[in-house]
Amino acid sequence: MKPYSSARDEFKHFDNEMIFLDANENPFETNVNRYPDPQQRQLKSILSKQKNIPIDQILLGNGSDEVLDLIFRAFCEPAKDNIITLPPTYGMYNVLANLSNIENREVLLNSDFQPDLDEILRTADARSKLLFICSPNNPTGNLIASEKILRLLQTFNGIIVIDEAYIDFANAQSWISKLKDFPNLIVTQTLSKAYGLAGIRLGICYASKEIISVLNKIKAPYNINKLTQQIAFQQLQDIRTVYGKINLIKADRERLLKALLQIEFIKKVYPTNANFILIKVDNAEKRYLQLLKNGIVVRNRSSQPLCENTLRITIGTTPENEKLITILKQLK
Numbered sequence: 133m134k135p136y137s138s139a140r141d142e143f144k145h146f147d148n149e150m151i152f153l154d155a156n157e158n159p160f161e162t163n164v165n166r167y168p169d170p171q172q173r174q175l176k177s178i179l180s181k182q183k184n185i186p187i188d189q190i191l192l193g194n195g196s197d198e199v200l201d202l203i204f205r206a207f208c209e210p211a212k213d214n215i216i217t218l219p220p221t222y223g224m225y226n227v228l229a230n231l232s233n234i235e236n237r238e239v240l241l242n243s244d245f246q247p248d249l250d251e252i253l254r255t256a257d258a259r260s261k262l263l264f265i266c267s268p269n270n271p272t273g274n275l276i277a278s279e280k281i282l283r284l285l286q287t288f289n290g291i292i293v294i295d296e297a298y299i300d301f302a303n304a305q306s307w308i309s310k311l312k313d314f315p316n317l318i319v320t321q322t323l324s325k326a327y328g329l330a331g332i333r334l335g336i337c338y339a340s341k342e343i344i345s346v347l348n349k350i351k352a353p354y355n356i357n358k359l360t361q362q363i364a365f366q367q368l369q370d371i372r373t374v375y376g377k378i379n380l381i382k383a384d385r386e387r388l389l390k391a392l393l394q395i396e397f398i399k400k401v402y403p404t405n406a407n408f409i410l411i412k413v414d415n416a417e418k419r420y421l422q423l424l425k426n427g428i429v430v431r432n433r434s435s436q437p438l439c440e441n442t443l444r445i446t447i448g449t450t451p452e453n454e455k456l457i458t459i460l461k462q463l464k
Contacts, residue, residue, distance in 0.1 A: 135349040140170050168358035171348075175361050178368045179336065183308055188341040191348060192356050196297060196322045196335030197224055202347045203318065203337075204232045207261045207291060215262040216255060218247050220271060220436035222295060225264045240437055245272040245402075247280055253287060261290050267307075268298040271433045271444045273404030275304055285314045291343075293318045300326030300378055301385075302405035308338050315340050325407060326378050327367055332360040381407050385447045391457045392445075398460075399441075408446045416441040419463065426459045 139155035158165045176187045183190075193199035208215065214235035217225045221241075229236040237260070239252050252263070263284065267276035285292055294307045296319055307319050318339040324330035334356065337347065367374065385404065392401045392411055397419065400412040410433065413419045420432045420443060431444040447453065 133349050136353050138167070138170050138353040140167050141353070164358050166358075167354055168356060168361055170353050170355075172356050172361055175356075175365050175368070178365065182368065182371065183306075183338070185308060185311070185338055186341070189311065189338055189344055191337040191339070191344050191351070193335040193337060193351070194355050194360075195324070195333040196295070196320050197228075198351075198355065199320050199335045199337045199347075200224060200228055200293070201231075202351055203262065203291075203293060204228050204234065205350055206343075206346050208232060208234045210234060213259045213261045214257075215264065216252060216260055217264045218252075218266075220245075220269075220433070220439050221264070221266045222270045222297075241269075241272075243438070245269060245274050245438070246277055247284070249280055249283055249287075252284065256288060256290070258289075260288075263288050263290060263292045264295065265292060266295040266297070268296075268302050268404070268406040270298070270406070271408075271410055271431070271436060271439065271442070273298075273402060273406040273408055273410050275302055275405045278304070281307070285310070285317060288316070291316050291318060293320065295320050297322045297325055298406035301382060301407045304405065311338060311340065315342070318343060323364055323367070326381075327364075327374055328377065329364060329367060332363050334360055334364050380450075381447050384450055384453050385409065388445075388447060388453050388457070392460075395457075395460050397463070408444050410439070410442055410444050412440075412442050414441065416443055419443060422463050423456075423459065428456055428459060 143154060152166065155167055157167065172192050175192065176190045179190055180187045191199065193202065210233040214237050215229055216237050216239060218241050219238050226236050237255050239248060239255050242248055265276055265281060268274060269276060296306055299306050299321060307317065311317055311319065318337060321336045323334045389401060389409060392398055392409065397414045398411050399414060402410040416432050416434045420430060423430055433439045433442045433444045
């Protein structure tokens with residue numbers, strides 16, 4: 133496929149002395165009157181240095197959802213191919229499968245929220261193109277065991293997409309380091325969680341240069357706007373502040389985990405490597421509404437497989453977490 137060639141693809145070098153009459157832009161300066169860099173070179177350069185991965189192995193998307201959508205469109209034939217997902221997990225995989233007319237073959241995680249490798253391999257066939265693994269998993273918060281992922285990378289005859297939206301909160305290394313060993317591996321990350329940039333919608337895809345080349349052909353020409361690129365670049369330059377806030381969230385997470393164990397109607401507090409905690413309660417709908425009445429919004433995840441009567445609580449600021457515990461202790 134020959135991709136669309138934009139004006140800024142054909143002329144890449146920006147110089148204030150140049151007169152740009154090539155892209156039908158408005159000539160009057162507003163700071164955003166010119167099209168953004170379609171390949172986000174400045175942003176990819178800083179990511180390349182921080183993640184120790186070549187620029188040609190990075191693709192940026194309008195949120196991770198655009199990245200996932202591109203992966204579906206590149207590798208799945210509608211009404212013929214299938215994907216495999218591991219519920220309970222991120223719901224957008226199923227939404228995108230339906231949107232693309234791709235069968236979603238679900239293989240439930242076990243009671244420890246770990247994948248059943250034998251069942252996954254039995255479920256897969258020659259038309260199974262993608263396997264989605266969310267690690268740390270949403271909504272459960274746990275890491276998927278590295279030995280299980282490794283075996284799947286070695287045996288699954290398709291592309292494995294590891295969604296690492298919450299990896300910055302985990303005590304584990306990213307699977308980006310394994311890209312050179314597995315050409316069938318795609319790793320997605322985001323600036324929405326740990327970097328505090330959910331509002332600018334920036335997702336990241338790391339893969340082999342061959343896979344990135346295919347995705348680049350089908351992405352929209354200017355999919356990442358200039359303002360998003362500017363804000364992301366500024367945040368990535370201030371990485372020490374980002375890590376400082378991550379450490380604060382992790383410390384508050386540990387305090388909140390201990391405090392939740394003392395609440396009588398909480399039946400189980402699940403271990404987590406994310407910026408949220410999944411808890412099992414006596415009556416999820418009742419407790420959800422009680423918290424809502426007290427001005428606190430959590431997520432009822434009871435509709436998810438293996439998650440009956442569970443609530444998902446995002447780690448807030450220290451005062452927010454303290455208020456949550458105070459209210460939980462008062463509930464009858």
